Amino acid sequence: MITAVVSAVTSLAENAATGQDRWPGPLDQVRRHAWIVLGVGLTLALLLTLYALFNDSGSSVAAEDPPAPAPPEIPRWVVDRAQVRVVVGELLRRRGQGSVGITATAGLTGAGGFGKTTLAEVVWADRRIRRRFRGRIYRITLGLDVRSRAEITAKVAEATRFITGDTTVFDDPDLAGAHLGRLLDARPPMLLLLDDVWNAEQLAPFLIGGAKCRRLITTRLPELLPSGAFRVKVDEMSAVQARQVLGFGLPGGLSEDTALGLLRATGRWPLLLRICNQYVHRRMDTGLAADDAAAEILGQLRQEGPAGLDPGVAVDLNHPRSRQTAVAAAVEAGAALLPPGGFERFTELGVFAEDESIPVDLVTLLWQGTGALRPGQSRDLCAALGGLSLLELELDPARGGRIRLHDVIRDLLRSRLGDAHLERVNGALVDAVAANLPLAEPQPGGGTGPVRAWWQHPDEYLPDHLITHILDAGRASEAEALALDLRWIERRLAQGGATAPLADLDQIPTASAHQAAIDLARTAHLLAPIAPDHALGAVLRSRLAGYDNWLPQASAWRSTSPALYNRCPLPDMPDSAQIRVLTGHTGPVSALAISPDGTWLATGGDDRTVRIWDAVTGHITATLTGHTGPVSALAISPDGTWLATGGDDRTVRIWDAATGHITATLTAHVGRVYAVAISPDGTWLATGDNYGAVRIWDAATGQTTTTLTGRDGRVYAVAISPDGKWLATRADGTVRIWDAATGQSTATLTGHAGPVYAVAISSDGTWLATSSRDRTVRIWDTATRRTTTTLTGQTGRVIALAISPDGTWLATGDNNGAVRIWDAATGQITATLTGHTDPVYAAAISPDGTWLATVADGTVRIWDTTTRGTAGALTGHTSRVNAVAIPATSSRGRTVRFSEAATGRRTTTLAVHAMAISPDGTWLATGDNNGAVRIWDAATGQITATLTGHTDPVYAVAISPNGTWLATGDKTGVVRIWDAATGQITATLTGHVGRVYAVAISPDGTWLATGDNYGAVRIWDAATGQITATLTGHGSGVNAVAISPDGTWLATGDNYGAVRIWDAATGQITATLTGHGDRVSAVAISPDGTWLATGDNYGAVRIWDAAADHTATTIVGHSGWVSAVAISPDGTWLATSSVDRTVRIWNPLSGDLATTMRTEGGLRALDWTPTSDGLATAGDFGLYLYDFDPGSPPAA
Incomplete structure (x- = not known):
């Protein structure tokens, strides 16, 4: 249509411009200025086109969405309020914009009972708003009960399903929010009504993405509203509005004196006005005149309420005591209308939790026990209380009838009950x-x-509050027994995430409960929701079985569903110094700081967010958004009121710590900001970037006051002396000392043999520490500028560094994930803390020195610095192990770990990359980064042989079918054949020019196949070690090789996503299987050779028919690349492992997920035991042996 309009306008203008005849009247002006008219017309047409595209964009996607909900029916007593018009005008005036849409968000704030939700509903029902968003308006109610990360994730998933129909499952609220944001980006403009928001963690996922989406937020806490939000405060009603609510439905209205008295006595509070209105209606039902009924309740309010002393003065509802007294008078007035015993029953409702939705069925059980009321009588009483507006009745088809008490009314009821x-x-x-x-x-x-x-109770209210109710009933031992039962903990995990059982345990003041909470907190990050749901019980018991107090329960438990059970202790049990692991960032974390009072910490990462954490609970209290690139530097002001961050977007941002709002954005750097430090008095800050610039900024004005010159490359760190007179910066191999007043360089510290990564200054300013790529930490005297101590012993580059507040010790983190504690006086390592699997980018020590925080691998780990002890373990390897062959059985209690020779403390665990099970299961083999291959006795855990010959990392291990020999492949392309009995090399196979990533041995043991990273597949004679064939056809690296059970064909997978089938006799390609979108990382063939399974870097697993048509089924579930696939020897189960830290077992016929096990680190190898009832997997932390039970069949 627009094309037709443009064509018509163009034709008209052309005729006008070329014609000679005058046009009639004013139209001749069009003829005389035809080309101007044409330009204006085309511009308007273009604008109309863009407008249409904007409003219709995503319509095709939205066409498949579930229908939007109908607007709420607004009660007739609701009055028109000015705030509604303000919000409607704002929503009509401004469009959503920005990546999170926070600059176009309206917020309604105010105390409870003032009508925020009602006002939002009126906005929703407004015809102009519905026309503006074409009916696409959705309400998501958060509420106080949505507390844990699991509950927030579930709420985001519920909203996603409600709006788009998408049912993708996530176990992290930010990942779920990002997914919702992407879906909203593809849809037309819509309005999200985010109702009853209580904390920033609830709100953050709903602010991601949705550039054309507007958010209307209701909250009691205005500081939660995002930066740039348009704010509307909802407080007391006007006199006219209050009269309308008070007099609703009353024939003839009320007398002036009575109405005015009630307005003063209620403070024009909607909650009290409705109570008074309903009181009058109930009295009128008995024949009393409206004005007489109103005078009656006014008399009671004056007698019992805060207005009693002076009827001419309105009650001040800003004071809690005044509110409480006013409510007490109104409630007691309404209670007079209840049946006998009704007020006593109503008072008993005070035992229920605040701000909760309480099932009516639970209320009926209570009243049956306290007042012998039948269910029908209890429901009638609830209805009567609702009719008097003393409680709110909620009709939820999914959950049945529920009641909700206003918090002020609940407080009154509890005070009436008394402790006894x-x-x-x-x-x-x-x-x-x-x-x-x-x-x-x-x-x-x-x-x-x-x-x-108790875990079988179906409702959600009781599990959340049962421990409190039992304790409040004076039954502490009963509460403890329940809180320590793993069946109850599993129920709480499924309902509310790890914070739920921790909250239960924290209420119980016993040593056993305290220790149980410590154990659970250490592993809480692994107890997030998982698919299938029943697997959570197995993960819980797997993780807690490593603690003596949990072992009896964990080891004796059996599920009726398919499950994996620990066969021996896990290699990844947390260090005894680890307090908890904080998860929430969706990418690597590189910046960290702890508040001056130690109550909170802040982190920044590649997900462009800054997160604020409660140091005690580990909860995210705020997510700060604004950076457009990764956040790489962070500092908190000395008074803790603000923080500064720097990032790849070349900006430094100043944030208010209380509100999370950006108060200033400092722009002057032309490179990425890698370092931020704040002066001791908080008046200035220093920043450094990757171009070598160091800038001093005035914290009040945000202006650059000094630019330091004389730089030596990228500035990775800045530290300011305790007196604020000088600062130190580090760059490529040097540390510079600067005079803070003049900006002049006063010294250059040299000595490191590589780039300096971190600088820290002692609390007294007499010494500073630096860390470097040269694997050392140097201590420097700040007066003489000389090295006083060099700390050695790191196995990797030292990236992170922090000095304790008392200056007696320091902490470092390296690129191998190890955190070390050093004695500052002696330079000796006093502890090595393990747990991180990736480089440690930052470390910070609490103000009292009792705990330490480090960031790496997307997590924040909190360590107890007063403990520092770690468990002993087997020793043998001196570096990382990359390949292992594992037996079908193993003695309990045997794991493979690194330890300090002197102390026996664990320093790192064996990282395993390959695995094969020996036929008799009596021994296992491991390979490491130094090229050593070790043979272990499975029964005793002793090393029986160390096979030497490789000089580079070993990436592949395979054991022959008769168990007499094994083959290994390494980084240089060498394949070695070893005699399993003597440990001697029987052959060295050369021919590969790239890394050998895959080795497979034929079923008869006469030949083997290997693949390398250049795409070559070679067939070798096992007896002579000669190449018998080289299979060509792959255009990229070969990562996996598998040989069919009859040895007639083999399958290989490459980096381009191709799976090739080869005839073993001719070396010809018989089929090329396509469908993987990325690198094929794993291949396995079924025992009967009729099907094969492959895995790729996108996390997808494909099952292929080995027959001529090679049809495939795709299985999805992993969130990271699939590192291994293994088919059970009986062919009934498929197991997959992934760097997403899970091993999953599938039914290959249906593609259904049977069970999942979660571990601390990424997994890279996998195999079944010969009897199909056990599974071995391995990865970053070492070896895991599990028993597999398919569960009990359903009852007939």
């Missing part, structure tokens, strides 16, 4: 619910568990 009555009513509630639950089975392991199977 609270204990009695809580006891009655617990007993009433317990009577409807089955008796608990004996606790696995023979421990003393709870009497009732």
Whole structure:
């Protein structure tokens, strides 16, 4: 249509411009200025086109979405309020913009009961708003009960499904929010009503993406609103509005004196106005005149409420005591209308938790126990209380009827109950619910568990608050028994994530509960939601089985569903110094700082966010967005009120620590900002970039006051002296000392043999420490500028560095993931903390020196610096192990780890990259980065042989079918054949020019196949070591090789995503299987040779029919590249491992996921035991041996 309009305008203008005849009247002006008219017309047409494209963009995608919900029906008593018009005008005036849309967000804030949600609903129902967004308006209610990361993730997933129909599952709220944001980006403009927001962690996922999406947020806490939000405060009603609510539905209205008195007595608070209105209506039902009823409740308010002393003064609702007194008077007035015993029953509702939605069925159980009310009577009483506006009735088709108490009313009820009555009513509630639950089975392991199977209660309210109710009933031992039962913990994990059982344990003041909470906190990051749901129980028990107090329960448990069980202790149990692991960033983390009071810490990462964490709970309290690139530097002001960050976007941003809002953006750097430091008095800051510039900024004005010259390459770190008079910067191999006042360089410290990565200055300023790529840390005297100590012993580049507040010790982190604690006086290592699997980019020590934080591999780890001890382990290898062959069985308690020779403390675990199971399962082989191949006795855990010959990392290991020999391949392309009995090299196979990533041995053991990173596949005679064939056809590196059970064909996978089938006799390609979108990393062939499985770098697994048509089924579930696939010897199960830290077992016929196990590090190797009832997997932390049980068949 627009094309037709443009064509018509063009034709008209051309005729006008070339014609000679005058046009009638004013139209002749068009003829005389035809080309101008044409330009204007075309411009308008273009603007109309762009407008249409903007508003219709995504319409084709949205066409498949579920229908948008209908607007709410607004109660007739709701009055028009000016705030509605303000919000509507704002939403109509401005369009959403930016990556998170926060500059176009409206927010409604105010105390409880002032009508924020109602106002938002009125905005939703407004015809102009519905026309603006074409009906695409969606409400997501958060509420106080959505607390944990799991609950927030579930809420985001629920919203995603509600809006788009997408059902993708995530176990992280930010990942789920990013996915929702991407889906919103592809859709037309819409409005999200984010109702009842209580914390920044709830809000953050909903602010990601959705450039054309507007957000309307309701919250009691204005500081939660994002930077740039348009704010509307909702407080008391006007006198006119309050009169309308008070007099709603009352014939003839109220007298002036009575109405004015009620307005003053209620403070024009909607909550109290509705109570008064409903009171009058109930009295009118008995024949009392409206004004008489109103005068009656006014008298009670004046007698009992805060307005009693002076009827001419309105109650001040800004004061909690005044609010409480006013509510007490109104409630007592309404209670007079309840049936006998009704007020007492109502008062008992005070035992329930604040700001919660309480099932009516639970209320009926309580009242049955306390007042012998039948269910029908209880429901009638709830209805009466709702009719009096003393509580809110909620009709939820999915969850049944529920009630909600306003927090002020609940406080009143609890004060009326008193401590003794609270204990009695809580006891009655617990007993009433317990009577409807089955008796608990004996606790696995023979421990003393709870009497009732509380974990079978279906509703969500009770699990969240059961421990509190039991404790409030005076039954501490019963609460402890329940909180320590793994069946209950599993239920709580599934419902509320790891924070739920931790919250239960934190309420119980016993040593056993405290230790249990410590154990659970150390592994909490591994207890996120997992697919399938039932696998969470196995993961929980796998992780806790390493602790003596949990072992009896964990080892005795068996599931009716498919599950993996620890066959021996895990190699990745957390260091005894590890307190907890904080997860939330969606990429690498490289910046870290701890607040001056030690109550919170801040981190920045490649996901462009800055996250604020509670140091005690580990919860994210805020996510700061604004950087357009990775955040690489961070510092917190001395008073903790603000922080500064620098990033790849070349900016330095100043943030208010309380609100999370950006208060200034400093722009002057032309390169990435790698370093930020704030002066001790907080008046200035220093920053450094990758072009070598160091800038001094005035913290108040944001202006550059000095630019330091004389730089030596990239500035990776800046540190300021305790007195603020000088600063140190590090660059390529040197450290410069600068006078802070003059900006002049006063000294250059040299001595490191490589780039200096970190600088830290002691608290007294007398010495500083530097770390370098040369694997050393140097201590320098700041007066003499000389090295006083050189700390050696690191196995990698020292990237992170921090000095304790008292200057007696320092902490370092290297590129191998190790964190070391050093004695500053002696230069000796006092502890090595393990847990990170990637380079440690930053370290920070708490102000009291009792804990340490480090960042690496996308996580933040908190360490207890007063413990520093680590468990002993087997020694043998002196470097990283890359390949292992594992037996079918292994003795319990044997793991492969590195230890310090002197102390026996674990320093690092064996990283395994390849695996094969020996036929008899009596021994295993490992290969490491130094080229050593070790043979271990599976029963004793002793090294029986060390095979030497390789001089480079070993990437592949395979064991012959008769177990008499093994083959290994290394980085240089050498393949070695070893006699398993003598450990002697029987052959060295040369011919590959690239790294050998794959080795497979034929079923009869007469030949083997190898693949390298240049795409060559070679066939070797096992007896002579000669190449019998070289298979060509791959255009890129070969990562996997598998040979069919009959030895007639083999399959290989390459970097381009191709799987090739070869005839073993002729060396010809018989088929090329395509479908993988990325590198094929793993191949396995079924025992009967009828199908094969492959895995790729996108996390996809494909099952192929080995017959002529080679049809394929795709299985998805892994979030990282699939490192290995293995088919059980009986052909009934398919196992896959991944760098996403999971091993998964699938039904290959249906593609259904049977079970999953999660580990601390990425997994790279996998194989089944010969009997198909066990599984071995290996990765960053070493070897894992599991028993596999397919579970009990469903009952007939």
